[in-house]
Amino acid sequence: MAFRLRTARAFGNFTALRVVFPTRGLVSAAPVETIRSAAIAGLHATGNIRNDWTREEIKSIYDSPLMDLLFYGAKVHRENHDPRAVQQCTLLSIKTGGCTEDCSYCPQSSKYKTPVKAQKLMDTDEVLVAAKKAKEAGSTRLVQGFCMGAAWRDLNGRKSNFSKILGYVKEIRSMDMEVCCTLGMLDAGQAKALKEAGLTAYNHNLDTSREYYPKIITTRSYDERLTTIANVREAGIHVCSGGIIGLGEKPEDRVSMLHTLSTMPKHPESVPINALLAVEGTPLEKQEPVSIWEMVRMIATARIIMPKSMVRLSAGRVRFSQPEQALCFFAGANSIFTGDTLLTTPNNAFSEDQEMFRTLGLVAKPANLGENEPTLPIEEKTVTNSSSVSI
Ligand code: SF4
Numbered sequence: 001m002a003f004r005l006r007t008a009r010a011f012g013n014f015t016a017l018r019v020v021f022p023t024r025g026l027v028s029a030a031p032v033e034t035i036r037s038a039a040i041a042g043l044h045a046t047g048n049i050r051n052d053w054t055r056e057e058i059k060s061i062y063d064s065p066l067m068d069l070l071f072y073g074a075k076v077h078r079e080n081h082d083p084r085a086v087q088q089c090t091l092l093s094i095k096t097g098g099c100t101e102d103c104s105y106c107p108q109s110s111k112y113k114t115p116v117k118a119q120k121l122m123d124t125d126e127v128l129v130a131a132k133k134a135k136e137a138g139s140t141r142l143v144q145g146f147c148m149g150a151a152w153r154d155l156n157g158r159k160s161n162f163s164k165i166l167g168y169v170k171e172i173r174s175m176d177m178e179v180c181c182t183l184g185m186l187d188a189g190q191a192k193a194l195k196e197a198g199l200t201a202y203n204h205n206l207d208t209s210r211e212y213y214p215k216i217i218t219t220r221s222y223d224e225r226l227t228t229i230a231n232v233r234e235a236g237i238h239v240c241s242g243g244i245i246g247l248g249e250k251p252e253d254r255v256s257m258l259h260t261l262s263t264m265p266k267h268p269e270s271v272p273i274n275a276l277l278a279v280e281g282t283p284l285e286k287q288e289p290v291s292i293w294e295m296v297r298m299i300a301t302a303r304i305i306m307p308k309s310m311v312r313l314s315a316g317r318v319r320f321s322q323p324e325q326a327l328c329f330f331a332g333a334n335s336i337f338t339g340d341t342l343l344t345t346p347n348n349a350f351s352e353d354q355e356m357f358r359t360l361g362l363v364a365k366p367a368n369l370g371e372n373e374p375t376l377p378i379e380e381k382t383v384t385n386s387s388s389v390s391i
Pocket residue numbers: 099100101102103106107108109150151152153184
């Protein structure tokens with residue numbers, strides 16, 4: 001039955017709240033604690049674009065009772081997106097392994113002994129065949145995006161490989177698909193060149209909080225990450241940036257990472273929320289998997305504080321059942337990677353995903369390809385937090 005909360009006196013005077021059942025005009029007293037928690041979660045679920053979130057506000061959302069968080073995540077989601085439309089992207093590792101970085105979760109790092117073998121950049125034929133295959137799978141527009149990942153620190157000293165990649169971007173964009181890349185750190189000139197080639201979005205995750213980051217990666221700094229994101233934004237490419245949970249971080253680190261993302265001058269258009277898939281040979285191989293409730297908490301919080309962004313249920317989805325994934329979509333996730341692998345880790349089978357879409361009544365979100373591609377409004381408010389975001 002539909003109900004609403006009514007304040008008898010000033011908002012925030014929780015003891016004066018009553019639950020009103022409009023259809024029958026019934027007024028019943030509800031336990032004060034229940035109402036208080038619902039009101040705290042709901043207080044921030046306005047759907048307004050804000051770039052001045054405080055950590056305390058985000059923490060109060062993140063710490064809300066789960067059912068309230070789920071409800072308000074769903075509310076904001078429905079007010080800002082078609083709740084049935086889910087973006088599906090295909091991810092291809094175009095250059096696997098042998099990376100000089102030391103990201104503790106990554107089997108592609110050359111620092112760790114993992115089953116992943118270093119390979120050269122894929123040649124043109126292989127990449128374009130894979131893109132065409134994704135396109136054919138999406139003949140009914142099931143697949144909207146094609147994302148290419150390369151295991152590199154950056155593109156410096158890789159002139160010929162970079163010019164090949166620019167060629168891939170041009171070709172794939174001409175197939176009417178959104179094109180995304182994740183190629184490590186970018187300088188301003190490289191970002192501009194990718195934009196000119198037609199790149200839709202660039203993925204560069206924060207991974208975790210600034211505070212916890214040195215425990216996960218030592219070969220590049222948090223500020224270097226933020227500089228790459230700023231270069232991408234400056235070039236006019238959509239920013240795809242999120243993180244991973246299950247790295248051993250505390251809830252405060254998750255809040256801190258969401259704070260950095262949501263207080264950027266413009267929210268990332270896409271926010272991937274990954275759950276660690278621990279890989280043998282990496283320093284995090286023994287890490288306990290996160291629960292579905294932690295994923296739902298992250299997704300709903302991200303949805304409430306970044307209402308217009310695409311929130312991607314990303315790596316780690318393979319561990320979740322269809323009912324668990326349904327909770328994530330309900331909480332506000334509206335993007336997934338499809339395909340049997342995600343770079344080097346397993347992913348849900350394409351056919352299972354399509355069956356899940358049928359069961360849940362989800363539909364593929366059309367690609368944004370035109371000049372009128374919607375972008376998020378830039379919030380004009382001053383960034384008031386103390387994070388060192390310099391963009
Ligand atoms: S996450 Fe990326 S940068 Fe880090 S080791 Fe893996 S491939 Fe290299």
